[in-house]
Amino acid sequence: MVYKLSATLKGHTSDVRALAAPTNDLILSASRDTTAIAWNRTSSGGNEFSNATVLRAGSRYINAVAYVPPTPDAPKGYAATGGQETVINLFDLDKPRDDPNFSLVGHTENVCTLNVSPAGTIISGSWDRTAKVWKNLALAYDLNGHQQSVWAVLIVEEDVFLTGSADKTIRLWNQHKTIHTFTGHQDAVRGLALVPDLGFASCSNDSEVRVWTLGGDLIYSLSGHTSFVYSLSVLPNGGLVSSGEDRSVRVWQDEECSQIIVHPAISVWAVSTLPNGDIVSGTSDGVVRVFSAAPERWAPEEEVKAFEEEVANQALPAQQVGDVKKSDLPGPDALLNPGKKSGEVKMIRNNNDVVEAHKWDSSSGAWQKVGEVVDAVGQGRKQLYEGKEYDYVFDVDIQDGVPPLKLPYNVTDNPYSAAQRFLAANELPPSYLDEVVRFIEKNTAGVSIGTGNEEYVDPYTGASRYRTNDVGSTGGGATEYMDPYTGASRYRAQPQAAPSAAASNLSDPFTGASRYSGTPVAAQTPKVLPVSKAATFKQANVTAMQGKIHQFNDALQQEISTSGLAMYPDERTAIDEIFTALSQLTAVPPKSPSKSIGSSHIEHVAAILDRWPPSQRFPVIDLSRLLLGYCLYALNDSGSKERFIEALFKASEWTAQWSSPLPRHRETNILLLLRSLANAFQDGSGLSATWVNKLLESLGEAPYGILGKNQRIALATVLFNISCLSISSPLDASAQRIYLTVLTSIVASERADSEAAYRTLVALGNTLYGNKQGGALLDGVQSDEIRQAVSAIPNAFPEDRIRSISQETLSLL
Structure with a gap:
């Protein structure tokens, strides 16, 4: 029985993180592009699917999807989704609409897994370390006990549940009570599946698949994956299917791997099986693929060949296949000898002196090229820390002979917030804050104006962020390279001068190479103003x-x-x-x-x-x-x-009545308007007096307290960009009066987001700098208002950058 490509479903624009395949004619997929998609088979018994319904399940990553069986009100059933917004949403598949039909609220962090029983009972797992059981759309049980995130859930019977966690354990529950804890996995448990007549299977970041009885006995382990195993499913004949970080879906029969289906993507996040035995996979390239063992459902030969060529043309990082000494490798003739078992990897040096990796496929009796070996990593995987996924987990050396501290970080985090959490968790002095921020920025290459990254969610994918230019960064580079994708190695930054507020005998938080002792010497703060480079x-x-x-x-x-x-x-x-x-x-x-x-x-x-x-x-x-x-x-x-x-x-609808909260569509439109305005004032743009006056008056009309964080940052960026242009092309007196009023009002009222405050302070400082250079003086009333607002803001944001720019701005009054 050989599985070949049956269908390629393209509609997502980012990683497909979860799948459900309840019938032969329906596939549900969930993605980091903030959507779930219901795919319907276009003809009975055929191999083609169409994008029937796009479910807009939120504005952030969707990480879980499940099928809820039909009810009298929903004859086609519901799609249930869960993700970063912490809410479980249910959508009627018979009459889909933009907003969910029902929402289940209770989790406090990312919902990463869902499962549904034939009777409609829902179980959910979350980064908040709990699983929750929902009956009749109401919370029935809280399952508390895991020490880290709950990554996998499974309903065994209506009141019997299994949960798998990043704490490396699996728990069996009767209602809300733990009746058995399964131990044995060496890393986070990522997937669970019921195995008929045996018990259940589990998979883990330890690269193992294990099959257990419900009584707690380990029946057997399946080894073969070379990295994290993310997902499991069971075939109608009792075989298992698994997928993971090693680009593969593996089919297991009689405790042996019968076939490896290599994908042209690093992460195969999800796998599911249709009742007819077809296999569905969801990957980091945003594609859903269906594979079938039935020849009548295979894709056309040219499409299968194109898929195989796409796999063969992938570049494999050397780290993934181990050390390679090119001179010792055999030539293409080595592929004339059959492999010993499915999944065996053989590397050869082809006629162009390129190293190729091939895997033996016992089902077809042939070597399958799976890529060319290169020296660099092309795409990395998420790192787990305390049960949660992060883009980076840094090792930070604080002292020789002492284990390094862990600093988790996501590219969507504000570096200052991440640094403050790190210092608080490890009881380090707040005087290290700016050092840690510079460390993060240098080692993630994600530096924003004011050194703070806004938490932007692309309205189409939810997966990317805007990166703007650096303002006032003082450096602090890393001398040791760390893989920017896996975060597996250490960065060690250059030793920095001791902060003036540092206590004696404290280690440098990055190198541990020297200790601070004696009387600290106050470091001179570098000047930031003027800043002439606009942020777009x-x-x-x-x-x-x-x-x-x-x-x-x-x-x-x-x-x-x-x-x-x-x-x-x-x-x-x-x-x-x-x-x-x-x-x-x-x-x-x-x-x-x-x-x-x-x-x-x-x-x-x-x-x-x-x-x-x-x-x-x-x-x-x-x-x-x-x-x-x-x-x-x-x-x-x-x-x-x-x-x-x-x-x-x-x-x-800027001039419409302002009321909190804003309708979602208006909130999005205003955010994109402000970002558009920021681009209108990029380097080289002019400042036409008439329309700038009108623009500033309009911006001043919005009640600042109604704006959300991202809108505030965008507004601050508009004002900052105007200030950059005004250094060389000063605003006229009337425009500057309005402009300074808007800036002062924001500085006086902003107490929630330091990034918006910082950008506004730089804009204010730029303007005062330009005035001083041109010999222009403010009237006494406006000068006093600015001084009062700027003097108060460091109390709200005890950050070195806020304090420094405030002092520099005050010196210009």
């Missing part, structure tokens, strides 16, 4: 943006009541030309667009913004952000920039 929001997900606009347009076109709002042919042509140009401008390296974007393109975008419903404008506003970021030249005609920005304000 140019991160681009062009493909997802284009797809979203066309999806919304098609939906409008299909309804009689909204067909008149859909794009006209010339608008559609203009939109596609814009995306072609943006794809070239955002390429690495950038390319010159084949067709230049002009004022007519901008006018078409403005017309769509004016016509489309508010809830469907966000991808068009985001497109405007990229136009202002990359095609500002198209707005050089007299008044065109002003008219376009007025259209953006109108599209985001």
Whole structure:
């Protein structure tokens, strides 16, 4: 029985983290792109699936999905999703809509696993170290006892449950009581599956699959995976299927690996099986794939061959296959000899002196090329620390002979928040804060203005962030390289001068090479002002943006009541030309667009913004952000920039009544508006007095307290960019008066987010610096207001960068 590719389902734009395959004709997938998708088979017995429904399950990563059986109200059943928003959402698959039909609230951290019984009982596992059982959409049991995150859950019977945890244990529960604890795995338990007539199977980051009886006996272990094993499923014939970090799905029959299905992606996050025995996989390349042992369901030969070539053309990091001495490797003739067992790896040196890795596939009796061995890691895996996933887990040396401390960090974290957590957890003095922040920034190459990263969630994928330019960073580099993908090695930074507030006899928190002793010497704080480099929001997900606009347009076109709002042919042509140009401008390296974007393109975008419903404008506003970021030249005609920005304000409903909380669509539109405005004031832009006055007045109208964190950072970036331009092109007196009023108001009221405060302080300092250089003086009242606001803000944010920029700003008054 040989499995071959049956179908390739493309619709997600980021990692597919979870799958459910309840029937032969339905597959559910969940992704870090913030969506879940219901895929329906297009013809009975065929091998093709269509994207039937996209479920917008939140604005952050979706990590779990499960199928809830039909009810009288939902004859097709429900899709249940869980993720970073901590809520479990249920969507009616018969009548899907934008908002969930039901939401289950109770977890306090990321929901990472779900399972549902035939009777509709739901069990969920979370990073909050608990599992929860829900019956009739209400919480029935809290399962407390695990010491770390609960990564796997399984319903055995209606009141009997299994949970697997990052604490390396599996617990069997009767209602809310633990009746047995299974030990044996050497790392986090990631998946569970019922094995008929035996018990259950588990998989772990220790690369093992284990099969147990419910009484607690280990029946056998399955070894073969070379890295984390993330997911398990059971075939109709009782065989097991597993997937993991080694790019593979493995099929196990009679305690042996019968087939390895290598994928063109590092992480095979999820695997599931259809009732007909087909296997479904979800991977880090965002693709769902179906494999079948039935020849009638195999994909066309050219598609199977293309998949195999894609696998063969992958680059394998040398770290993944072990040390390779090229001169000792055999040539291609070595592949004439059969392998000893399925999964055996053989490396050869081909005629071009390139090292290739091949795996023996016993089911087909042939060697399968799985990639070329290279020296660098191309993509890394998440690191586990205290049961949770992080992009990095640094080893920080504090003293010779003492084990290093662990510093977990995600690229979406604010470095200052991560550093403060690290210092508090290890009882280190707060005087080390800036050192730790510089350490994080240098070793993740993610430096933002003011050294704080905003927690941005791409509205299409949820997977990326904007990175802006460095303002006032004082350096502090690492001399030892660490793999930027796995975080497995140590960074050791250069020894730094002791902070002035440091206590005596404290070790350097990075190197442990020397101790601070005696009387500390106050270090001179470097000057930050003036800052003339603007910070822009140019991160681009062009493909997802284009797809979203066309999806919304098609939906409008299909309804009689909204067909008149859909794009006209010339608008559609203009939109596609814009995306072609943006794809070239955002390429690495950038390319010159084949067709230049002009004022007519901008006018078409403005017309769509004016016509489309508010809830469907966000991808068009985001497109405007990229136009202002990359095609500002198209707005050089007299008044065109002003008219376009007025259209953006109108599209985001800026002048509508402000009330908290803002509707979700308006919140998103305002965020993207502010990011668009920041791009309008990039380096080289002018400051036309009339429209800047009007713009500043409009920005000052928004009640600052209603804005969320990301909106505040975006607003602060707009003001900061204006200040950068004003150094060389000063605002006129009336514009500067309004501008300083807005800045002072934010400094006086911001008490929640230090990054917004820092950017606003730099903007204020830039303006005062320009005034001092030009000999302009503020009136006494405004000067006193600024002094009062700036003097108070270090009390709200006890960070060195806030204190330093506040002192530097006050010195300019």
